[in-house]
Amino acid sequence: MEQRIDSNIWPERAVGKDPAYVPGLMVPPVGTADTDPEQAETEERGPEGGAPSDALPEDVPDEPTASEEDAATDAPSAEDGAPAKDGPVFEATDRRGAISADSEGVRFRLDDQEADFWWDEIGAVEIKTPRFGRRFTVTVHVSERRWFDAEVEADTRDRLKEWTAELDAVLDAYFEES
Known part of the structure; x- marks a missing residue:
């Protein structure tokens, strides 16, 4: 019988086993309307079973005032999806996932899961393109x-070259190696 001699170093927790281990991945708290159907029903009816709790009083005007319209046209809003700062933006998508980078950081999305990495927590960003094939891989190193x-x-293979150039421009603009 052979014995295997291993060090006493335990493997780190894997994201595949514990999705909550991914930084930036937010899980809805227990008891919210998304997870508790009774609470969702209560919120729809409102507190005493009357009108919904988010109903507006009748004396509040529905139309914005002239000063609110001017403020809305001057500054880009978060609803537009545009970053607040002008600068390069990168986005690569396929049928299931997406990789995006802008002034805030890098975002990975796969189906309905999303992970955000801010520039101050990123140690390195690695880009991999295969010699043959069309798979574009981005690796974010958050610690050692x-x-x-x-x-x-x-x-297409030409799209890989475009994505590499676009991501390099974003990294040059926002990522500071320390």
């Missing part, structure tokens, strides 16, 4: 022993 990667499949 933790990294997360996302893959997106391009429709």
Whole structure:
């Protein structure tokens, strides 16, 4: 019988086993309307079973005033999806996932899951393009022993070159190596 001699170092927790381990991944708290159907029903009826709790009183005007309209046209809003700062923006998507980077940081999305990495927590960003194939891989290193990667499949090989150039421009603009 052979014995295996291993060090006493335990493996780190894997994201595949514990999705809550991904930084930036938010789980709705227990008891919210998303998870508790009774609470959702109560919120729809309102507190004493009357009108919904978010109903507006009749004396509040529905139309914005002239000063509110001017303020809305001057500054870009978060609803537009545009970043507040002008600068390069990167986005690569396929049928299931997306990789995006802007002035705030890097975002990975796969189906309905999303992970955000802010520039101050990122240690390194690695780009991989295969010699043959169309898979674009971005790896974000958040510490010496933790990294997360996302893959997106391009429709053509030329698209890989475009994505690499666009992401390099974003990294040059926002990522500061320390």
